[in-house]
Amino acid sequence: MxxxxxxxxxxxxxxxxxxxxxxxxxxxxxxxxxxxxxxxxxxxxxxxxxxxxxxxxxxxxxxxxxxxxxxxxxxxxxxxxxxxxxxxxxxxxxxxxxxxxxxxxxxxxxxxxxxxxxxxxxxxxxxxxxxxxxxxxxxxxxxxxxxxxxxRLLPGVMGHAESGTEESFSQKLLEYPHFTRPAEWDGRAVPEVLTSGNHAAIASWRQDQAIAITKTRRPDLYAQFVATGAPAP
The missing domain is CATH 3.40.1280.10 (SPOUT methyltransferase, trefoil knot domain)
Known part of the structure; x- marks a missing residue:
């Protein structure tokens, strides 16, 4: 149904x-x-x-x-x-x-x-x-x-299941920034780690970015994140 x-x-x-x-x-x-x-x-x-x-x-x-x-x-x-x-x-x-x-x-x-x-x-x-x-x-x-x-969260609506788990608020954090081609635009380069191919480093960078952005823009949400037992940088 x-x-x-x-x-x-x-x-x-x-x-x-x-x-x-x-x-x-x-x-x-x-x-x-x-x-x-x-x-x-x-x-x-x-x-x-x-x-x-x-x-x-x-x-x-x-x-x-x-x-x-x-x-x-x-x-x-x-x-x-x-x-x-x-x-x-x-x-x-x-x-x-x-x-x-x-x-x-x-x-x-x-x-x-x-x-x-x-x-x-x-x-x-x-x-x-x-x-x-x-x-x-x-x-x-x-x-x-x-x-x-x-x-958008109903089964089959989004193309990738991960889209619903890695976005803002899914872990009491705002989402990390996104980048796409071209690698350099208007004198601005994509963060080097994202083109490194090192998936562990990319995941760590994204988590750090999400934490930093949440701490700055949504201290109320950041407090909830810390309360879950997550390490507070």
Missing amino acids: SWRADVLTLFPAMFPGTLGESLAGRALEAGTWSLKATDIREFGLGRHRAVDDTPFGGGAGMVLRPDVVDAAISSVADDRPLIFFTPRGAPLTQAKVRELADGPGVILVCGRFEGIDQRVIEARGGEEISIGDYVLSGGELPALVLLDAVV
Whole structure:
């Protein structure tokens, strides 16, 4: 059975978007995974298919109604993880991406306006996830980001299995720099060790580079790496 993704959104035309191209697109055509976008407005109320209302307690903006969102979820609900995208959610990590890739699929709820009534999130036992410390217009872009990250890890999607194990975050480190032909460009030469043919030296150089870059750019991630018992240079 293929990995299944259901996306609940007010803008279903945004899907598959970039997921219909390249590796993810080919895997979608091959049936490695499936994607269905459902319009939340189909479950709206009244003649105008209302999906939102003013927030209790006052304030600007509108909030997606719990009854409408719950009805949309009921149309696709099963044992797959249910995820709501909110700025206050837990950060999306590579570990979470791998966990989802190892499962049967996911149900993603894309908020809009000021967000989704908290009661439906709690009643459904959904998980709140954020892709960064900034605010977007809705959950559609985060959904595309999460799906792209997950799909590339599905069996057979990437050409080389090592691609998923040697990249950033796989060992709580940022990835080492990459180089290709020409060996010299604009007065800049490729690091000599990479053309030496000494695979042990290359592996050591790449590890040292990954550690140094992580220590400088992501001290929080570097601390996690050191906590694993790895030697700290």
